[in-house]
Amino acid sequence: MKKKNMTRWAMIIPATVVLAFVLLYPIGNTIWLSFRREHLLRPTMNAFVGFQNYSYILQSSDFLQSLKVTAYFTGVSVFIEFVIGLFTAILLNQDFKMKAFLRVLVVLPWAIPTVANGVMWQWIFDTNYGALNGLLSQLGLISEYVNWLGTPFGALNSVIIADIWKNCWFFTIVLLGALQAIPKNYYEAAYVDGAGFWKKLFKVTLPLLKPAIAISLVLRISEAFKAFDIIYIMTKGGPANGTQVLSYYVYHTAFESLRMGRGAAISTVVTALILIIAIIFTNVLMREEVDLSA
Amino acid sequence: MKKLNVLFLVSLLVLFALTGFSKETIKVISSDDFAAFRREVIPEFEKLYPDIEVELTSVGYNQLYQKEVTSLIANPKAYDVIDVDCIWTPEFVTLGLLEQIDDRLTPEMKEEIIPSVMTILQYGGKTYGLPMFDDVLFFYYNEKMLEEAGLSEPPTTYDEFVSFSKTIMDKGLAKYGSVWGWAQAEGLICYYTQLIGAFGGKFFDENGYPAFNSGGGLEALKWMVDSIYEYGVVDPSSITSDDRALLHGVANGDVPFGFDWSFAWTIFNDPEQSTQVGNIKVGLCPTGKDGIVSNTSSGSMGFAITKQSEHKDAAWKFISFLASKEMQKQQAIDYGAMPVVESLYSDPEILELHPEFGPMLSQLSYVTDRPSLVSYNEVSRILQIYIQRALTKDMEPKEALDAAAKEIVDLLKEYGEIN
CATH class of the missing domain: 3.40.190.10 (Periplasmic binding protein-like II)
Structure with a gap:
């Protein structure tokens, strides 16, 4: 018995050591850094400062602005992505001729690297040479070219559109997988009881998709909450910091201003926020048993 | 007999190692803008100094500052030569990243290089590098x-x-x-x-x-x-x-x-x-x-030698090569860069190929620097x-x-x- 135990431990140890190095140490070090003033360019000023970094952040208008931008970006993009993803998943779950081809097609945008996607949309939105202005003016919808990325709010919405185009298919793929696991006879029974499309959606499909929805939402929300690459490529946080999401704020503080302590404090706050959101979502959506009697 | 063979092999290996190591490699980081020219003339430089090898990395201007600072703070020997924008000189000098080069300046350099351009790499009365081009908007x-x-x-x-x-x-x-x-x-x-x-x-x-x-x-x-x-x-x-x-x-x-x-x-x-x-x-x-x-x-930039570099002499040879009259002339002709050598502004060959240098030169008298x-x-x-x-x-x-x-x-x- 004892020998068996030893073997178990021996087998776990290598993975634990690796994880300790690549996960526990960086996380612990980040939290430790967040209590220090650690300025790469002013090493003489480095010191332990307790909660000073945190109190600075919470009072800073930049942080509040970034939090708002991030919340808007996450809320709007994930919600629209979810709705598009759900309905395309339902559509692709039907029997029709092009089904297999379309299923492959939806994976394509999702498989494009974010950087390539960002550059592509940057050109689509370009004021003078962009495809969007070209299309809209040829259709006669606009008389003058619009500078889509030129206002803080316009740029934010443009980045959201680029993000939706790429990421809504994630929901399609996950939800389509879950839809295929729902037995057909549930729908037949609902049909016999006289349920229409919407009733079937709300009474059968959605309740049975709950676990898949919860997992995909948590994954996408936490991903959108820390979005960085698409912002870096398309707007660099501008104009006038209108698209400076929290991750970009961390990047700017830690790697452009080289204030490591403050940067670590912001990323700790961001991590805590994502953790809270994830806990709420998994609890609300996954706790209840699925009940089809209602 | 066997022993002799082994001895022979070992000495051969040592010889190889020595010749391999005797070649000095200098690591250079440059902004993308003039990297093409710099890459082009490295073979010429290596022919001139066969025992020096140049390894050139280039990044876009907007990434350059961050790349240099973070690399050098993490590893002070990461680069031997760095590309310095005029606005970074005070900070880089204060951080102790740059090697002072006043003693290395030759009389010709002091005479040939335009004094107002030389200032971009000066701080506190000391010189920390050589300008590579004289540029303004x-x-x-x-x-x-x-x-x-x-x-x-x-x-x-x-x-x-x-x-x-x-x-x-x-x-x-x-x-x-x-x-x-x-x-x-x-x-x-x-x-x-x-x-x-x-x-x-x-x-x-x-x-x-x-x-x-x-x-x-x-x-x-x-x-x-x-x-x-x-x-x-x-x-x-x-x-x-x-x-x-x-x-x-x-x-x-x-x-x-x-x-x-x-x-x-x-x-x-x-x-x-x-x-x-x-x-x-x-x-x-x-x-x-x-x-x-x-x-x-103004927006001139230059090359400086890093303080912790182990190849300072080789690095100096490289940057003085690029600031030389011949190279400055070639850079002006091929890439339209305003040279840092005063006499080149009256060089007939350059003026014929670049008639715009005339009006450009008159602009150089009306320049404001960004804050130092x-x-x-x-x-x-x-x-x-x-x-x-x-x-x-x-x-x-x-x-x-x-x-x-x-x-x-x-x-x-x-x-x-x-x-």
């Missing part, structure tokens, strides 16, 4: 469009700049009068420096406190905002373009006016990148105030954001500059740069 105008609009001369004041733009736009020759690089990046501060000097303002007063939020500094920003919304002569996409992106507008003939660095000339006259070959001329940047002839912003501060990078970032707030009409110009001034004072106080 030049005023490029489309002569053909001006003629078609019935205008004989380029504008000399910003009022004329606006009215000429309107004339050209009214005749349907161009969509806008000009496009600028006012995106949230260092280029924005260069353009603001050009205008602040033209409107007679300055960044800081004698005591080191911000002075840009009144007088010429405020007028410059007001003009920027008005030129977009009030006069409608500046392409609004200027808010999201940088000094690389605006080249398209001028090269395509979409706008008659643009301000950019010397390398723009080569692009405007390259048939593969431009439809306006031969039409673009260089004029003096306009002025915004009586008594000021013209003003532009140890914490320049953070100060610049604050200014960029607030100027953008005004440009996107999120704030009034006065309100934005006041807010920027307040944040900059807090920052400079934190670092003890002012009391």
Whole structure:
């Protein structure tokens, strides 16, 4: 018995050591850094400062602005992505001729690297040479070219559109997988009881998709909450910091201003926020048993 | 016999190792802009010094500062030679990243290199590197469009700049009068420096406190905002373009006016990148105030040797090779870069191939430098954001500059740069 135990431990140890190095140490070090003033360019000023970094952040208008931008970006993009993803998943779950081809097609945008996607949309939105202005003016919808990325709010919405185009298919793929696991006879029974499309959606499909929805939402929300690459490529946080999401704020503080302590404090706050959101979502959506009697 | 064989093999190995190691490798980091030229001449340098090997890395200008600082702080020996923009010198010297080179300067260098360009790598009376080109923002105008609009001369004041733009736009020759690089990046501060000097303002007063939020500094920003919304002569996409992106507008003939660095000339006259070959001329940047002839912003860069480098002699050979008269001449001819060697400005071969150097040279007498501060990078970032707030009409110009001034004072106080 004892020998068996030893073997178990021996087998776990290598993975634990690796994880300790690549996960526990960086996380612990980040939290430790967040209590220090650690300025790469002013090493003489480095010191332990307790909660000073945190109190600075919470009072800073930049942080509040970034939090708002991030919340808007996450809320709007994930919600629209979810709705598009759900309905395309339902559509692709039907029997029709092009089904297999379309299923492959939806994976394509999702498989494009974010950087390539960002550059592509940057050109689509370009004021003078962009495809969007070209299309809209040829259709006669606009008389003058619009500078889509030129206002803080316009740029934010443009980045959201680029993000939706790429990421809504994630929901399609996950939800389509879950839809295929729902037995057909549930729908037949609902049909016999006289349920229409919407009733079937709300009474059968959605309740049975709950676990898949919860997992995909948590994954996408936490991903959108820390979005960085698409912002870096398309707007660099501008104009006038209108698209400076929290991750970009961390990047700017830690790697452009080289204030490591403050940067670590912001990323700790961001991590805590994502953790809270994830806990709420998994609890609300996954706790209840699925009940089809209602 | 066997023993002898082994001995022979071992000595052969040692010999190989020695010859391998005797070749010194210097690591150089450069901005993308002139990396092509530098890469091109490395074989020539290596032929001259067969025992030195050059390893050149290049990144875009906007990533350069961060790449250099983080690499050198993590590993002080990461590079032997780094590309330094004039605004970084005070900070890099204070951080102890650069090797002082006063003792290495030869009498010819002291005589040949233009003194005002040499200052970009000087701090506290000491020299820390050699300039590689002498660059400012030049005023490029489309002569053909001006003629078609019935205008004989380029504008000399910003009022004329606006009215000429309107004339050209009214005749349907161009969509806008000009496009600028006012995106949230260092280029924005260069353009603001050009205008602040033209409107007679300055960044800081004698005591080191911000002075840009009144007088010429405020007028410059007001003009920027008005030129977009009030006069409608500046392409609004200027808010999201940088000094690389605006080249398209001028090269395509979409706008008659643009301000950019010397390398723009080569692009405007390259048939593969431009439809306006031969039409673009260089004029003096306009002025915004009586008594000021013209003003532009400097943007020269140079190579410096890192303090912890183990190959300082080899590194010096490389940078003095690039600053030599021959290389400066080749760089001017092939890439249109303004040379740092004074005598080259009267070189007949260069002048024949680059007729624009004449008017460019006259611009060099009207230059304002960006502020020289140890914490320049953070100060610049604050200014960029607030100027953008005004440009996107999120704030009034006065309100934005006041807010920027307040944040900059807090920052400079934190670092003890002012009391």
